[in-house]
Amino acid sequence: METLSSLLPxxxxxxxxxxxxxxxxxxxxxxxxxxxxxxxxxxxxxxxMLSIVYIEVFRGTSLLVQMFWLYYALPLLGVxxxxxxxxxxxxGLNIGAYGAEVVRGAILAVPTGQxxxxxxxxxxxxxxxxxxxxxxALVEMMPPFGNLAVQNLKDTALVSLITLSDLTFRxxxxxxLTLDTVPIYSLTLVLYFVMALILMALMxxxxxxxxxxxxxxxxxxxx
Amino acid sequence: xxxxxxxxxxxxxxxxxxxxxxxxxxMIVTVEATVLGFLIALILGLIFALLRAVPLKIVSWPIAxxxxxxxxxxxLVQLYFLYFVLPNYGVVLPAFLTGAIALGLQYSAYTxxxxxxxxxxxxxxxxxxxxxxxxxxxLVYRDVVVPQAIPRVVPALGNYLVxxxxxxxxLSAVTVxxxxxxxxxxxxxxxxxxxxxxxxxxxxxxxxxxxxxxxxVLERRLPNxxxxxx
Numbered sequence: 372m373e374t375l376s377s378l379l380p381x382x383x384x385x386x387x388x389x390x391x392x393x394x395x396x397x398x399x400x401x402x403x404x405x406x407x408x409x410x411x412x413x414x415x416x417x418x419x420m421l422s423i424v425y426i427e428v429f430r431g432t433s434l435l436v437q438m439f440w441l442y443y444a445l446p447l448l449g450v451x452x453x454x455x456x457x458x459x460x461x462x463g464l465n466i467g468a469y470g471a472e473v474v475r476g477a478i479l480a481v482p483t484g485q486x487x488x489x490x491x492x493x494x495x496x497x498x499x500x501x502x503x504x505x506x507x508a509l510v511e512m513m514p515p516f517g518n519l520a521v522q523n524l525k526d527t528a529l530v531s532l533i534t535l536s537d538l539t540f541r542x543x544x545x546x547x548l549t550l551d552t553v554p555i556y557s558l559t560l561v562l563y564f565v566m567a568l569i570l571m572a573l574m575x576x577x578x579x580x581x582x583x584x585x586x587x588x589x590x591x592x593x594x
Numbered sequence: 595x596x597x598x599x600x601x602x603x604x605x606x607x608x609x610x611x612x613x614x615x616x617x618x619x620x621m622i623v624t625v626e627a628t629v630l631g632f633l634i635a636l637i638l639g640l641i642f643a644l645l646r647a648v649p650l651k652i653v654s655w656p657i658a659x660x661x662x663x664x665x666x667x668x669x670l671v672q673l674y675f676l677y678f679v680l681p682n683y684g685v686v687l688p689a690f691l692t693g694a695i696a697l698g699l700q701y702s703a704y705t706x707x708x709x710x711x712x713x714x715x716x717x718x719x720x721x722x723x724x725x726x727x728x729x730x731x732x733l734v735y736r737d738v739v740v741p742q743a744i745p746r747v748v749p750a751l752g753n754y755l756v757x758x759x760x761x762x763x764x765l766s767a768v769t770v771x772x773x774x775x776x777x778x779x780x781x782x783x784x785x786x787x788x789x790x791x792x793x794x795x796x797x798x799x800x801x802x803x804x805x806x807x808x809x810x811v812l813e814r815r816l817p818n819x820x821x822x823x824x
Contacts, residue, residue: 432798435763436774440795443778443787521666528668532767539671546674552682556675560667567666 374554378545382555385541386562392459392537393524393570399463400470400523401516407467408474409500422471429468435529437461442533458530466523473515477508506585513581517574521567528563538562596779603784610789613780617793620773621801624762627694627772631758634698636751639705646710665703670764672696677768693765697758704754712747713739741820748816752809756802773797 403425410422429437438461441452452460481504489499531540542559546552595601597619602612645657664672673696680687687695716739724734766775777790 428795428799431802432795433760433763433774435766436791436795436798439774439778439787440791443781444791447786447788525666525668528670529764531670539668539674542671542674546678552678556671556679559671560663560675563667563671564663571666 374549374551375558378549378551378555378558381541381545382538382558382562385536385538386566388536389524389527389538389563390566392455392462392527392530392535393520393566396459396462396527397466397520397523399459400466400519403464403467404470404474408471408478411471411475412478425464426468426471429465430472434461434465434526435532437465438529438533454530454533454535458527458533458535462523462526462530465526466519469522470516470519473512473519474508477511478504480511481507510578510582510585513574513578517571517578520570520574524567524570525563596776601780601784606789609784609786610793613790614793616776616780617773617790617797620771620776621797623690623770623772624759624801627690627697627762627765627770628755628759630694631697631701631762632755634695635701635705635754635758638698638702640709642702642706643709643713646706647713661703661706664699669696669700669761670767672700673764673768689765689768689770693762693768693770697761697765700761701754701758704757705751708747708750708754709743711750712743715746716742736823741823744821745813745816745818749809749813752806752813755809756806759801759805760798 407422407425410418411426413419413422438458441457441461442454445452445457485503485507486499489503494503527537528539530537531543534540536544538559542555545555549555596616599616600612601616602608642657642661646654646661648654673693676687676696676699677689677692680692720738720742721734724738729738762772763774765772766778769775773794774791777794778787780790781787
């Protein structure tokens with residue numbers, strides 16, 4: 372018990388940074404997912420090309436390589452981001468590329484009748500996208516977004532390899548100091564697990580709130 | 595110099611070309627770790643899926659918790675756990691093997707879900723028909739259910755294979771000399787990170803594009819109505 376009470380405070384400090392990084396990078400990822408997911412469906416070809424290149428590059432290479440590239444290689448091109456920004460950008464851009472496919476799929480899954488009705492009512496393209504298509508697609512997107520958010524939370528552990536003192540980094544530090552490997556890593560794993568469970572509960576709540584506001588459940592939107 | 599291979603610092607292009615053989619050595623380790631990790635995930639995932647389907651709650655419930663735990667905690671921390679904790683109990687494994695096991699463990703949580711979904715996707719009528727024909731359970735699985743489940747699980751398993759490739763650089767954290775680790779070592783020694791890291795990115799792109807193409811070919815080759823196991 373004594374080791375637990377001495378290990379917990381530093382680990383919790385790291386867990387806080389982990390949670391902050393997960394939150395901010397998920398936000399970056401969500402923005403990128405919508406931009407490139409809608410961009411890939413755009414009629415303007417440069418937007419489409421840009422989205423495709425972004426999605427393929429970030430889905431096709433390893434997250435850790437992207438992170439190292441932003442942290443070690445980019446400064447040699449004259450852009451020094453610092454560890455925090457490099458970590459957030461790598462996480463956000465990576466998860467955003469996965470989210471883009473979710474956004475695209477959900478938009479394509481909106482029944483064609485909805486588009487036809489919007490045309491019949493003489494809605495503008497932008498109005499149709501924002502007020503007809505996206506609200507319905509958003510309901511569909513939420514379950515896969517929940518999985519991606521958990522994925523992103525787990526991925527934040529990699530920032531410890533570019534010197535950010537997140538939960539994993541603190542665990543490594545404690546190991547070097549105390550060599551109590553069993554309690555340190557068990558506690559670290561449990562903390563990640565608890566954070567993931569909380570995140571899943573939050574995403575499910577968000578899912579329900581959005582479904583209520585749009586007025587359709589995912590099941591009804593599909594039929 | 596790594597592996598007896600010298601790099602050429604006269605120009606960026608010469609440097610880029612001279613380190614390719616070193617990175618290709620790393621790529622072999624990447625592929626080996628992927629294959630071994632994937633095999634472990636395939637087998638362990640199947641065991642998890644079967645145990646989870648056992649009607650006894652005392653068996654299925656703990657397995658469900660373990661699978662959930664493996665899936666919701668970071669691979670890097672699981673890897674550290676195996677690498678630093680197991681030696682306390684007298685199990686000292688080489689870094690590469692520890693890494694492959696960590697990959698296999700994490701992905702077994704995913705593959706077990708794939709198997710479960712695949713078995714559930716076989717139409718109920720198939721089960722009922724086998725029951726009506728009074729087939730023994732072993733034959734129901736071997737001749738009816740599993741052959742039809744295979745085409746359903748292959749695409750999803752293929753996606754996880756590609757995922758594993760992209761997770762192998764994490765093994766560099768426990769000194770495995772795969773592509774990314776070699777690239778950073780080259781960077782540390784020459785103060786040139788841009789070229790080796792960009793090349794590793796390119797090589798990963800080639801690996802993932804090639805392997806997803808392979809999975810797609812395999813997928814198309816599989817007959818939709820199942821593969822006879824005899």
